[in-house]
Amino acid sequence: MEEIIEDKTKEISAALSRLKRKLKNGDESELVHWVITDKLACSQRPLRYHPRYGGSGRNIPREATDLVHDWVFFLMQCEGIKSIICLMHTRDLECYADLELSAPDLIAFYRHKGFEVAHLPWEDPQHSGTSRDQIRKKLREVREKALGEYGRLTKPVLIQCSAGIDRTAPVAAYVFANRAG
DSSP: OHHHHHHHHHHHHHHHHHHHHHHHTTOOSOOOEEEETTTEEEEOOTTTTOTTTOOTTOOOOGGGHHHHHHHHHIIIIISOOOEEEEOOOHHHHGGGTTSOOSSSSHHHHHHHTTOEEEEOOOOOTTTSOOOHHHHHHHHHHHHHHHHHHHHHSOSSEEEEOSSSSSSHHHHHHHHHHHOOO
């Protein structure tokens, strides 16, 4: 089973890396990678790779508010996403503090827009300074919680973190291999 999860993690990471390149070049024709067609998708956080506003840990200015609204509209109307499992940590969410989202934060904004949301905050292991053992322990914990949430949430479900690679890919691969619902 772990080999299946590892192979799927690599596949998802590669797909999200391709998506990243497209987004950095201004091509927003695709915002998600489907892991299970019409049931489970993955993405980066809104505007993470936008040519003008993107970046790691960079605050998105108020002038980009409409773009975040557009991103959500695309997820709902074009991709049909109903639920979000958000792995973003406080630092990731702070990037949206300057926006006018008609909600206190991005998670509340998602809910306000009609998504079912499971927030499983996990600090990016590439930036946390946490030991490998602690990262593995946290991964096991988050994977199990995400699998339970996937079984509970209305499909299709989107899993996202900031970049979509270090947290989203292994969690989505685990859900893929053990899917419930």
